[in-house]
Amino acid sequence: DDTDSQAQTLGQPLSDFLLQLEDYTPTVPDAVTAHFLHSSGFEPKDPRLLRLISIAAQKFISDIANDALQHCKMRSSNSSSSHSSSRSKGSKDRRYCLTMEDLTPALAEFGITIKKPHYYV
Amino acid sequence: MEQQQNMYRKMLTVAISSILIETGFDTVDKDVLGTLTEMLQCFLCEIGSVSKNYCELSGRIEPVIADVILGFVEMGVDFSGLQQYVKGNKHTVLPPLQPQQ
Numbered sequence A: 001d002d003t004d005s006q007a008q009t010l011g012q013p014l015s016d017f018l019l020q021l022e023d024y025t026p027t028v029p030d031a032v033t034a035h036f037l038h039s040s041g042f043e044p045k046d047p048r049l050l051r052l053i054s055i056a057a058q059k060f061i062s063d064i065a066n067d068a069l070q071h072c073k074m075r076s077s078n079s080s081s082s083h084s085s086s087r088s089k090g091s092k093d094r095r096y097c098l099t100m101e102d103l104t105p106a107l108a109e110f111g112i113t114i115k116k117p118h119y120y121v
Numbered sequence B: 001m002e003q004q005q006n007m008y009r010k011m012l013t014v015a016i017s018s019i020l021i022e023t024g025f026d027t028v029d030k031d032v033l034g035t036l037t038e039m040l041q042c043f044l045c046e047i048g049s050v051s052k053n054y055c056e057l058s059g060r061i062e063p064v065i066a067d068v069i070l071g072f073v074e075m076g077v078d079f080s081g082l083q084q085y086v087k088g089n090k091h092t093v094l095p096p097l098q099p100q101q
Helices: A002-010 A012-023 A030-039 A047-082 A100-109 B002-023 B030-057 B065-075 B082-088
Strands: none
Touching: A012 A047, A012 B065, A012 B082, A030 A047, A030 B002, A030 B030, A047 A100, A047 B002, A047 B030, A047 B065, A047 B082, A100 B030, B002 B030, B030 B065
């Protein structure tokens, strides 16, 4: 049928890629991915399909994290330029902490809006 | 059941933590980690249900790669960079779970 053949031509490089996943271990364990896929009724026999989804999920998080890191670096370099004395110490040994402040603009670029209630702790 | 659910979510949290360390972060706020865990779980469940629907729409019960690709397209996931992502750098692998004696 039409949609199927269209997907096949679209996915040609991806099916080649699938063959390489035979002995690759993604960060998200296969069993965990399988559990959540099963919970929505998707039960692939081929473990490589599982791995493909694991990698896609991993990249999804990784892209967001990368974006947030850029925000974090930009923000900290801006704030340190106002205190010029701390800047001379060098940004090499700076420790980066992922906060909501950096995550929110990073997610906004992906079109995801997060609204967390701000509790008084 | 509840406890098992917690176990799987904990594994997702660990996976996210290692991805964040890989990216270059040293520490992470707890609420951020919670948000990312929720997003990753949601991503997995969503791709599962969308792919299953495409599979059943074509009258199959065994999912093939085309179903997953259509799922990615529907979710707006760009899968062209996946190959590069895998080859680009070495990714952390979590230690395998030890069976409880």
